[in-house]
Amino acid sequence: xxxxxxxxxxxxxxxxxxxxxxxxxxxxxxxxxxxxxxxxxxxxxxxxxxxxxxxxxxxxxxxxxxxxxxxxxxxxxxxxxxxxxxxxxxxxxxxxxxxxxxxxxxxxxxxxxx
Amino acid sequence: xxxxxxxxxxxxxxxxxxxxxxxxxxxxxxxxxxxxxxxxxxxxxxxxxxxxxxxxxxxxxxxxxxxxxxxxxxxxxxxxxxxxxxxxxxxxxxxxxxxxxxxxxxxxxxxxxx
Numbered sequence: 001x002x003x004x005x006x007x008x009x010x011x012x013x014x015x016x017x018x019x020x021x022x023x024x025x026x027x028x029x030x031x032x033x034x035x036x037x038x039x040x041x042x043x044x045x046x047x048x049x050x051x052x053x054x055x056x057x058x059x060x061x062x063x064x065x066x067x068x069x070x071x072x073x074x075x076x077x078x079x080x081x082x083x084x085x086x087x088x089x090x091x092x093x094x095x096x097x098x099x100x101x102x103x104x105x106x107x108x109x110x111x112x113x114x
Numbered sequence: 115x116x117x118x119x120x121x122x123x124x125x126x127x128x129x130x131x132x133x134x135x136x137x138x139x140x141x142x143x144x145x146x147x148x149x150x151x152x153x154x155x156x157x158x159x160x161x162x163x164x165x166x167x168x169x170x171x172x173x174x175x176x177x178x179x180x181x182x183x184x185x186x187x188x189x190x191x192x193x194x195x196x197x198x199x200x201x202x203x204x205x206x207x208x209x210x211x212x213x214x215x216x217x218x219x220x221x222x223x224x225x226x227x228x
Contacts, residue, residue, distance in 0.1 A: 004157075031214045033214075033215075042218070042220045042221060043158075043204065043218045043221070045215065045216075045218075048214070048215060050213070050214075055213065055215075056215060091157055091158070093158075095214050097213070097214055098214070099214075100146060100163075100165045102148060102160040102163055103160075103214070103216060104160070105150075105157035105158040105159070106157055107156060107157045108156075108157050110155075
């Protein structure tokens, strides 16, 4: 099992640019989560999907952030335009909806916005 | 609403000594409780979980946790700490009927010294 796959692992961009983070969940998992981790705010849930449908996006900071899940094996988190305060590590996690199973985390994408 | 408190930002322990990382929770309904560990520049890794049954749960790397309903606690323990246990530890909770959404604590940095 390859685990949750995220790309890129590191991203450095300039303020105002569009950033797209990608996630491939574990095969067979139908629940996917996007988190952001910073020193100041800790680990925050941004949005999660069940069966490709967004269930809770209350953690999405503002309209600059958007997330999609076009199919069961792929999700994107987009920031447009990016700002320096978006610098963080972004994690994707997946699990089987409705089960008592744990969430499995990807290695994260470290985003730096200059 | 559900919440998790990890009252200690950092715990220091000498190698070979027992360790405890504290966690208390607040949730409506029956809780599902989880511990994760995060090593530097890595994603969160699952350690153990409590769903139902025996209050003492054993997990990976010799860790265990005890569910205490009256004290609403789920402290992580290990009888003999190793330097390699040094990492950031997160407690998380979800409740039955609440979907797969986890609420994480702020994390406790464990430092095990020789």
